[in-house]
Amino acid sequence: MLVATAPGEGHVNPMAPVARELVRRGHEVRWYTGRAYRAKVERLGARFEPMRAAYDYGGMSREEAFPHHAGLTGIKGMTAGFRDAFLEPAPDQMRDILDLLETFPADILVTDETTFGAGFVRERTGIPLVWVATSIYLLSSRDTAPLGLGLRPSSSPWGRARNALLRWMANNLVMAELRRHGDVVRARAGLAPLPGGAFENIVRPPDLYLMGTVPSFEYPRGDLLPQTRFVGPFLDPPPEPFEPPAWWADLTAGRPVLHVTQGTVANDPDRLLLPTLRAFAGQDVLVVATTGVPPDRLRLSSLPSNARVERFIPHGHLLPHVDVMVTNGGYGGVNTALAHGVPLLVTACTEEKHEVAAHVAWVGAGIHLRSRRPREAQIRQAVTRLLCDPRYRQRARALRDEYRRYDGPRQAADLIEELADNRRISQEVTADGGSDT
Numbered sequence: 001m002l003v004a005t006a007p008g009e010g011h012v013n014p015m016a017p018v019a020r021e022l023v024r025r026g027h028e029v030r031w032y033t034g035r036a037y038r039a040k041v042e043r044l045g046a047r048f049e050p051m052r053a054a055y056d057y058g059g060m061s062r063e064e065a066f067p068h069h070a071g072l073t074g075i076k077g078m079t080a081g082f083r084d085a086f087l088e089p090a091p092d093q094m095r096d097i098l099d100l101l102e103t104f105p106a107d108i109l110v111t112d113e114t115t116f117g118a119g120f121v122r123e124r125t126g127i128p129l130v131w132v133a134t135s136i137y138l139l140s141s142r143d144t145a146p147l148g149l150g151l152r153p154s155s156s157p158w159g160r161a162r163n164a165l166l167r168w169m170a171n172n173l174v175m176a177e178l179r180r181h182g183d184v185v186r187a188r189a190g191l192a193p194l195p196g197g198a199f200e201n202i203v204r205p206p207d208l209y210l211m212g213t214v215p216s217f218e219y220p221r222g223d224l225l226p227q228t229r230f231v232g233p234f235l236d237p238p239p240e241p242f243e244p245p246a247w248w249a250d251l252t253a254g255r256p257v258l259h260v261t262q263g264t265v266a267n268d269p270d271r272l273l274l275p276t277l278r279a280f281a282g283q284d285v286l287v288v289a290t291t292g293v294p295p296d297r298l299r300l301s302s303l304p305s306n307a308r309v310e311r312f313i314p315h316g317h318l319l320p321h322v323d324v325m326v327t328n329g330g331y332g333g334v335n336t337a338l339a340h341g342v343p344l345l346v347t348a349c350t351e352e353k354h355e356v357a358a359h360v361a362w363v364g365a366g367i368h369l370r371s372r373r374p375r376e377a378q379i380r381q382a383v384t385r386l387l388c389d390p391r392y393r394q395r396a397r398a399l400r401d402e403y404r405r406y407d408g409p410r411q412a413a414d415l416i417e418e419l420a421d422n423r424r425i426s427q428e429v430t431a432d433g434g435s436d437t
Helices: 009-024 035-043 074-087 090-103 116-125 157-174 176-188 248-252 273-279 315-321 331-339 353-363 376-388 390-403 408-431
Strands: 002-004 030-033 047-050 109-111 129-132 208-211 228-230 257-261 286-290 307-310 324-327 344-346 366-368
Touching: 002 090, 009 030, 009 035, 009 109, 009 129, 009 331, 009 408, 030 035, 030 090, 035 047, 074 176, 090 116, 090 176, 109 116, 116 129, 129 408, 157 176, 208 408, 248 286, 248 315, 257 273, 257 315, 273 286, 273 376, 315 331, 324 331, 324 376, 331 344, 331 353, 331 390, 344 353, 344 376, 353 366, 366 376, 366 390, 376 390
Parallel strands: 002 030, 002 109, 030 047, 109 129, 129 208, 208 228, 257 286, 257 324, 286 307, 324 344, 344 366
Antiparallel strands: none
């Protein structure tokens, strides 16, 4: 198996449990990604393959990797990030992967959905391709509005008319430049243009699309890609041994526990972390903040007495104690919270996170706060509502019960093996010149 992921935490982390399960089953797994993840890949038992020709921005913040993105949010931020982080590197990724296949003729490619270079390799070679989802379902549908608007789905005649109009506007006005750029990048890879919107015109659909969530969290669609499978979240077991911080007993002191995180890339503390800490200063709650980077790097100071700040705490250990999670809408974190029955306040700013936030609100397990820089009063009011209205926790717990019926890594590995076996059978039949019947 050849695994390939974009060099970012949100792309590497969901793949890790799947890769571990494939290694456990005895498969030879090589993993092509950024050098910052070499140690993680090797701990799983896979062989690390570095990016050579492709731009390796692993371990950098968005501002470090793409300085010209500073200040971009909303649609502009989403399209710029999509173009520079995923689309531009694709031809060089393709060349790297083709070189790897020369010495390691893998049966199958297992990638996140935005490693477009792997999709180009599939078109060039015919090797089966599996997407391990790092976010919501990305393909367009007659039952949903275009990605990035954060609108609820609708399959009514009026809703489908709305969706069609918005899709035309997105493809021909808002995303027109991105669509044209997709054609240019494909040409650089020696591939002809594809029809479709600003995602479908870049790469053909995979042979298998593994969604790291449960059906109830995703919008219903009458035209869902047939090879889509819901396998549940790609969760690692809590690490053992775990050495908790000195304040760990505060989690069980009887106060509501609020967890705030904004990931490892969007690490401006003034956008979400600090407003949340200030919003609950002096309140009868415990606020646990994780920064994703060393806290001193974010210049945090004058912390309230009821705040606890750490770079990282394993969610498997922390979330059983949490009453509400405040997040910027990272897909993995949202699914992990719901898998623990924790309601969410999502205040999204970049990439496709508005869509993740809209899903949380649509499913009834949290609040989507539509503000790029939420005010302290907004955060306090929303969290208070989540704590006081039992419907949010009831819905989150119902989802938790659904998540418990899935084992994402195991079910993903089963389906990947099935696809690989079918390919080998097809190759054997072809080599034999067909069957006798």
